[in-house]
Amino acid sequence: QSTFPSSTMNPLESNRKKIDSLDQQLIELLGQRELIVKEIGIYKAKNHIPPLQAARFQQVLDRNIAAGKKHDLSPDFVTEVFNAIHKESLRKEEEIKSGHSG
Ligand SMILES: C=C(O[C@@H]1C=C(C(=O)O)C=C[C@H]1O)C(=O)O
Numbered sequence: 098q099s100t101f102p103s104s105t106m107n108p109l110e111s112n113r114k115k116i117d118s119l120d121q122q123l124i125e126l127l128g129q130r131e132l133i134v135k136e137i138g139i140y141k142a143k144n145h146i147p148p149l150q151a152a153r154f155q156q157v158l159d160r161n162i163a164a165g166k167k168h169d170l171s172p173d174f175v176t177e178v179f180n181a182i183h184k185e186s187l188r189k190e191e192e193i194k195s196g197h198s199g
């Protein structure tokens with residue numbers, strides 16, 4: 098096994114640090130996104146607009162599949178991620194609509 102200067106981390110350790118930092122950013126961004134979804138949910142509930150907007154979600158999906166390709170992310174992967182995000186958005190908006198959002 099190769100050794101590294103004691104002052105520096107080995108590549109596994111340093112790359113895991115990078116992943117931890119990126120994961121933290123992902124969670125923060127998802128939290129920010131869901132806060133906006135909440136605002137939209139409140140607006141929709143007040144104005145009798147249904148949570149599910151299929152055409153809008155298709156646009157979101159298409160745009161992110163295209164963006165993902167530039168970062169070597171497969172369309173299947175981007176679709177799975179955004180379907181999961183969308184499912185959570187709808188759960189939140191339905192919760193707000195039913196008046197059980199606190
Ligand atoms: C946030 C909205 O509500 C839903 C959630 C969406 C999303 O998470 O991107 C998109 C469309 C809607 O099904 C919206 O209508 O914009």
